[in-house]
Amino acid sequence: MAGERTDSAGGARLALIETGIRSFGRSGFGVGLREVALEAGLTAGSITYFFGGKKGLVAACDEHVMAEVRAQLPAILSSRKKTARLRGDAQRHLANLEYLMRALRESPAVLAEMEELLTGVACRQLEHASTTPPDRVELQARAAEVVRRSLGIAMLDHALEPPRTAADLAAFVTSSRDLSQQLASELATDSPP
Template sequence: MCSATAPADRDLNTRARIRDAAIHVFGEQGFDAGVRVVATAAGVSPGLVNHHFGSKQGLRAVCDEHVLDIIMTEKREVLTASGPGRMLLSLSRIDRYMPLVAYLVRSFQAGGELATSLFEHIVAGVEAYLEAGVAEGRVRPSRDPRARARYLAMESLGSTLLFLQMRTGTDGSVDYSRAIADMTDETMLPALEVYTEGLFTDSTMLDAYTHHSSPEERA
């Protein structure tokens, strides 16, 4: 049997290797890092990076899509699993997500159109996996699924960015592995408590708001 990799397979593997190297490089160095740095990390020529992705912006777009797909798939699997084992497995593998977290942080710090687009895709992904949880009977339905997804995305990303900013050294470096592990230890219990048991003991405030914001009341 011939064990040589077919050209198409080699091409696909090279593309994935460049993408993964770019995620690490951009997460560690920010988006000022150039194509040449990514190429060196991937062990290829700068020309090959441009061949596969067209430009640095094209490479970023592919990285965005890949990071988002991994995170949303993981969230969906945790929410729709038949028991808590999937969540515990995810926690045990938290180190594998560090490059993705670093990449997301750098994306939102950089701002711009790609960051805005990434956030909107995150909101859509959150809405999708919450609806999957609703269909499985593990998540309560919402009066406004899109608004709930946007709030949860803002809350999660905002708290993560704040936590990591507080762990940033004077030289601008962050130990993402340690920081994310510490954040998980500090927030997992209260987050699960709030999401599972709620905060208020009655619906007085919700009832007042929904009544005040209803079309009939505004009229």
Template sequence: MFNQQPLPQGPATDLTTAARIRDAAIEVFGDQGFQVGVRAIAKAAGVSPGLVNHHFGSKDGLRAACDERVIQLIHDEKIKAITAPSVAKGMLAALAEIEVYGPLVAYMVRSLQAGGPMAESLFEHMIADAEVYIQQGVDAGTIKPSRDPAARARYLLTLNLGATLLWVQLHSKPGEKLDFRKAIRELTEELTPPALEFYTQGLLTDPTLLDTVTKEH
């Protein structure tokens, strides 16, 4: 079930024991939810339960480390795509290997579905990070500037994560586990074309509407 494909890695592959536990936990949490015990995570990582607690202190500590790792991996891949000399080629390269993000998507979905302070913290950290990498796209000339970068980042994350949660909910069958590697491919193929039309061509023909609304607020 685990390690069918490795999680996407940053510039240097981190193979420490703590990293191995963390990456296994991302997959286990994504596959089974956050009610899963430390023993299942330890078994997936090939270590003792005591070693999990030694490195992370508690399951919440491990989850916080997983949050940080997921955000970093998303950040790295977004930066590569939106600051590439050819944004089209950068996006196509990311789309070609989209299945590798299945465990990350599963983890995010499980976290947001669970709700609570840690889910809210993950969401807020993802928004803050999105503002950073979107700004790097602006600086690279591949993304248009915004009147309110923070509000735009919040809207885009709410839109994208909300669409993902709804898609997963509608395609989940009682008693069956969703294959997130397959699901992320299907979701991407379904939503990417209309999303790109929306992002590149816009929607409304009246450009004065934004000025009118922002003046009223």
């Protein structure tokens, strides 16, 4: 959609969000509004019109990426396949991942939302892996430990070798999923963190 003028209001708004995700993910949150608008084939004024400014565009990008994460996560976690598969366009998923990794470093709101989402997942993994029902407080502490370790390793892996292809992305998602499950399994039997 880059370089094309989008006629519908909904299409223009979505074009700005998708372009913002790619631009901010690739170059950071210091990217100017004109650059984002130009890549989307629109004017900087359209960002102000739809989002009230850069802060609103970033918030819309955050919301869009986190909605994608929430939509994809159940399929990734429940997959019985050795390699996780994402539904939809690989290039969009690569852009979302790039944005998410940057946002986790630079946006406390995105980090908090991701931690909350993944802590719920980790609690379920720990409950499943535990031989005895864990205490709720202990379960939350162990789940937080799984999330911290998993996110930290995923962010380091991404920084060292970001996925560039659909196959790279599948391998990255699979290794992150498997690591989280392994950590949950280990912490289910260890002493409290």
